[in-house]
Amino acid sequence: MSKENPEIDYISIASNKPKGKRPYFFKDPAIERVLNITMAIGMELAVVRERVDSLERILEAKGIMTREELENYVPANKDIADERQQWHSEYISRILRIVQQEMEELENPDKTLQDIADDIDKM
């Protein structure tokens, strides 16, 4: 839940499953599950890499900080600590999206897209 929008559980909303039975391309869905998690982690690694790159370039340009300070950093207060934990919560939900969606599908079995296409063809 964000501070700006406390009523809305945006973290789980963001990972909601779209309507229609999810197609799997590997015979064993377990492969696909792991693949999806891995892809998301791949993305998050890219995100961190971009951020670190920005940081290093700014700091380098300004001659502000040493590597040692960075290594020894700890959150200075509870707000900072909470912010970092919130980040972890969002991160985990993001990379485990497919597990959430499979649970949603378990709860709410859906028609296949082929069936929906046939339905829609008559609408």
Add this chain to the structure above:
Amino acid sequence: MAKNLPPTYDKIAKHEVFPETTSDEKARYNFLASLNKHLAHVSQGNKIAYENRVKPKFEKEKGRTFQSKNEVDDAMSDDPHYQIWSAMRRSTMEMRQQAGRSLTYRQGLKLKEKVEKLNAQKPNSLILNDDVKVPPYLLAVDNHLMPGSYHTELFEGDVSNAANYDGGLFVTTAGLLGKYSDGGGKAMADWMTTTYPDFQPKRILDIGCGMGHNVIPIARRYPDAEIIAIDTGRPMLKYGHARMVALGIENVTFMQAEASNLPFEAESFDWIQTTMFLHETGGKSIYNIMKEVYRTLKKDGITMHIEQPQYTDDMSFYEQWIRDWDAYNNSEPYWSKMHDIDPKDLMEDCGFDRNEYMQIGAKAINDLDDGTQKADEPEDHGRSPIWNVFGAWKR
């Protein structure tokens, strides 16, 4: 792999209701745009797998070649390259929705407030009507995997999905639609003024306008025309109207209305436009909608429809099959079925003269291209900003 690097997300044009992005959120979009581009290259392996192992195996076993795209589908489903490409492409689409919705729902209330503030400045050009029903085909599926589709409001005044659509188009097309994702509308406006320089439409209707990004270039090109943009998705209309106000455009009215039952008199428009709309309708509705287009179009008026490339008889089953991928795996179920209709027949059945039918190819006009997008790259089926536009004059 990709020869043309996509532009970075910070190059996209902002306006007052555009969702804010943190540096991580921008980086996520940068990653996804690059991944989309990369996967268009990986897709080339499908053709190779098809030619080199899937087709020979099928022919050896059956003593004949493929006779339908369903047979291609069955055979390709077992191919490991197709499996990994498809799994990654599906995953990329899901990640794109997740990334977009996590950032818009995070700031959902703020977006709502910004939209309401701008809409209050010009209340007369936003016409909402609670009696308008969302068509059943839109309730049956979340098109292109956007949970909640175009109509859902998770809280009163929610426009988060519309903002997600606005910010995310850049990602799916790797920036090829331009700063305002309006390359399609621009191409259409250009085509009209170049092909028919004397045509001066007074009233223009855009059906299924969504958040209106493709109707804005038409409004700019014809500032004296009165333009009505309709949709059944309230959040899209509210956001689209606020976006128009933010961009300083005056001549578009956003209206909640349903295309197969248009609240307009016969012969009331000079030009009726749809953009990426018809393939998201349904098998009966498409005829009802086209009949309404015919009814409400003036004599000597024109209607044009920007769509994905049509399937033609000379297209191989493989080609047809790969173009169908989005229908079933990116939840665009009518996409494939629509391609089985000849648009010429569709228009004739709904009243148009067959001899007036026209079809053109269009390519997005991309103001984000800084000259680094020149290398030839494989077509990203269903994503490339290259379209088939069909339509007719009503005589």
